[in-house]
Amino acid sequence: MAVSGGPDSMAMLLLAHAAIPGAFEVATVDHGLRAQAADECALVVAACEARGIACATLKVQVSGGNLQQQARAARYAALGQWAAQRGLAAIATAHHADDQAETLLMRLNRGSGVAGLAGVREYVWMAGLDVPVIRPLLQFRRAELATVIEAAGIEVAHDPSNAADRFDRVRIRKALADADWIDPLAMARSAAFLAEADEALETITNRAVRDYLTKTGDGAELVPPPDRAIALRVIERIITGMGGSPRGSDVARLHDRLERGEGGNIGGVLATTEDGLWIFRPEPPRRTG
Incomplete structure (x- = not known):
């Protein structure tokens, strides 16, 4: 299970611990791109230690160019290697229905075809990985996951890039928040x-x-x-x-x-x-x- 320390992935950790305790491990990735990254990884490690969950911190190096794309590639490569070494069956990420709606609108806006409009897949084999990636939270809303965090009263990390208007996803996220007639679950x-x-x-x-x-x-x-x-x-x-x-x-x-x-x-x-x-x-x- 990939956990960044943000509210969505921390909620996934809590839900998995309640549903399948002892049946999963956690990895958190330090991209080294922000000064707070090490503290965010430590937050994940502490949450896992408190619950007896095995947790590994994976440090990666990100080359120049498109930082978001390079960071994603480095993250999945590290997670794939970790999962294979640990003999794990899959890598779980915390993508949810609101993420899916944002992805669909971004790709519609770019004129994507069927493959792109399929969005974030619930189960996918990514190139270079020996295990599949699963997204068990695609039927959850962001607000539902927030209530899990609130009920548990645990500390989570907040990535400032999630509020930066220079990113297409952030602008679409804000537009969706004002469009209450759009149903992310239907999307x-x-x-x-x-x-x-x-x-x-x-x-x-x-x-x-x-x-x-x-x-x-x-x-x-x-x-x-x-x-x-x-x-x-x-x-x-x-x-x-x-x-x-x-x-x-x-x-x-x-x-x-x-x-x-x-x-x-x-x-x-x-x-x-x-x-x-x-x-x-x-x-x-x-x-x-």
Whole structure:
């Protein structure tokens, strides 16, 4: 179980201790990005010691660039290694219905497809992890978890970034707070339905890869799949398999160019049309000098 010391994850700790005492362990991650991080980890350790719960503090280093994204990647990598070493069955995080609603609105605002609109998955295998990640609180509201903390009377940490308007999620969170006609639980159910649709599309995509795709040395040849949604997923798989990290909007634009008989490139992968096939090759190195 991943516990940051914030109210949501501390509520998850208390609920798990009441429901399955002795059946879980806790890890808290120190990213080293704020002076208060060590104290917040110590808060989690103290809460666990008071209840006889095994707890580990994991220290990670975060490289430059998108700090939130890099911190997330470092956190999950550390949690995955810890869970594997401890022989644990899964990693639980404290994402709840309000988080899900925020995620859904953020991705709608960015024009995400079905996979993105599925939001935070209740059960997911993340790349590089040997155990799944589970989110047991997706049917809980943030306010419900707050009442758990209030009833227990325990100290929790508050991350100042959760109130910083420079982050899209914070602005959406504040907008949702003023929109009492929006039901986050209903939005969470919609995200779950979209996750089911995404799984069905993945099954069809697997068949399309088998039927339409041919590997050619360091590249690939693709018979254009008849369904656009499936074609987009196959193209994304090809580019990812060749070392790229494509964004959905870029894949869509490339697909449309290929349909017009044109070409393009994404993330070091060059795509062209030849004799009715879509050809994918590593982009040649650029000449210098």
